[in-house]
Amino acid sequence: MKGRKLGRADALALVSADGEKTRALLTAAAELRDRHKGRVVTFSPKVFVPLTNLCRDFCGYCTFRKAPEEPGAKTMTIDEVLPVVHQGKQLGCTEVLFSLGDKPEAIYPEMKRFLVERGHQRTLDYLLEACRAVMDETGLLPHSNPGVMGRSDLQRLKEFNPSMGLMLESVSERLLLPGAAHDNAPDKKPAARLRTLELAGELKLPFTTGILIGIGETWEERIDSLLVIRALHERYGHIQEVIIQNFRAKPTIPMRAHPDATRDDMLKTIALARLILGGEMNLQAPPNLTPDGYELYLEAGINDWGGVSPLTPDFINPEAPWPTLKLLREKSALAGFELRARLPIYPEFIRDDFLMPSMISCVERLAGADGLVRDNGPLGNFSSSHHSATPSASEFS
Numbered sequence: 001m002k003g004r005k006l007g008r009a010d011a012l013a014l015v016s017a018d019g020e021k022t023r024a025l026l027t028a029a030a031e032l033r034d035r036h037k038g039r040v041v042t043f044s045p046k047v048f049v050p051l052t053n054l055c056r057d058f059c060g061y062c063t064f065r066k067a068p069e070e071p072g073a074k075t076m077t078i079d080e081v082l083p084v085v086h087q088g089k090q091l092g093c094t095e096v097l098f099s100l101g102d103k104p105e106a107i108y109p110e111m112k113r114f115l116v117e118r119g120h121q122r123t124l125d126y127l128l129e130a131c132r133a134v135m136d137e138t139g140l141l142p143h144s145n146p147g148v149m150g151r152s153d154l155q156r157l158k159e160f161n162p163s164m165g166l167m168l169e170s171v172s173e174r175l176l177l178p179g180a181a182h183d184n185a186p187d188k189k190p191a192a193r194l195r196t197l198e199l200a201g202e203l204k205l206p207f208t209t210g211i212l213i214g215i216g217e218t219w220e221e222r223i224d225s226l227l228v229i230r231a232l233h234e235r236y237g238h239i240q241e242v243i244i245q246n247f248r249a250k251p252t253i254p255m256r257a258h259p260d261a262t263r264d265d266m267l268k269t270i271a272l273a274r275l276i277l278g279g280e281m282n283l284q285a286p287p288n289l290t291p292d293g294y295e296l297y298l299e300a301g302i303n304d305w306g307g308v309s310p311l312t313p314d315f316i317n318p319e320a321p322w323p324t325l326k327l328l329r330e331k332s333a334l335a336g337f338e339l340r341a342r343l344p345i346y347p348e349f350i351r352d353d354f355l356m357p358s359m360i361s362c363v364e365r366l367a368g369a370d371g372l373v374r375d376n377g378p379l380g381n382f383s384s385s386h387h388s389a390t391p392s393a394s395e396f397s
Helices: 008-015 020-037 078-090 109-117 123-138 151-158 190-202 219-236 263-277 294-300 325-334 357-366
Strands: 040-052 095-100 141-145 163-165 207-213 239-246 304-308 338-341
Touching (some): 095 123, 109 123, 151 163
Parallel strands (some): 095 141
């Protein structure tokens, strides 16, 4: 495996590995990570802003989306967004993660009215206003995940987002069939999501993507999804991070009886992803979705824990709280890693060709010489930080 990225046939051959062969697979992936990334594991201190949880897609695993009449349905006003972001800034956050449903105005008159009252026709236009307000009022960096987008939307959002994201989830067309995970979810068509990823590449927009495992896909489809991501990055060079995320069953979802993706499945998928994508790719697995044993993912080749918030829950998986930063640092250290805070844009993408002129000074103000969060800058020092359910500023700084 040395010196070349793993091909499809070799990856499929490794799927059946067990025992010593599995250990050798994980070791090869970890060694590849070490050669390119060293023994630093990063995270992004963030505020999680669910701009709207209305959505036109009905995914079988989602608890985030709501219909307007459901309890908890909410679209935030800008006046509601800004105080949360200001509080996050006080706690040392640098990223404002905007998550929202995909095109809710297409099926909900209530969302259409909300937008028209604010001078907009589409949710993506409202997102742009929210990103601009965050930049102007707080100086923190938006990282938006609004679903499928066209070229003009990506171009406009790039002015206020140093990076953006869209999970590919899977290239499997089978998951669109009746009763499958993406049944009645038009924005989960693989071709539409891949087109958004390709357009982002053409626009030199640093992008986060990834796969969701355990939603009914096969190992072949899992590997094919990673290979498609690799091909896009080899063509455009814009994929800054790939997330390997595990399905977790919840009592209120259509897939509530579907088994969780196992930790062993995660370990093997992460290792294969590292060998397929190469040592230079930033590879993430969320720690809150595997509360017992997530540190083992370091042995499989990750170099990032994703976003961790001192203030807001994971609104996509509200039942899975973030680990405290103190615990995350301790577990990383026990595995031989130094935990460092990063910006929503990775250091290697802080360049003129990837950033709009309007973004460069904003990013450089928060970044140290190594491109990670400035240790002694205005947003605090993370060397001894941790957080609780009701954090104070001192607890995260």
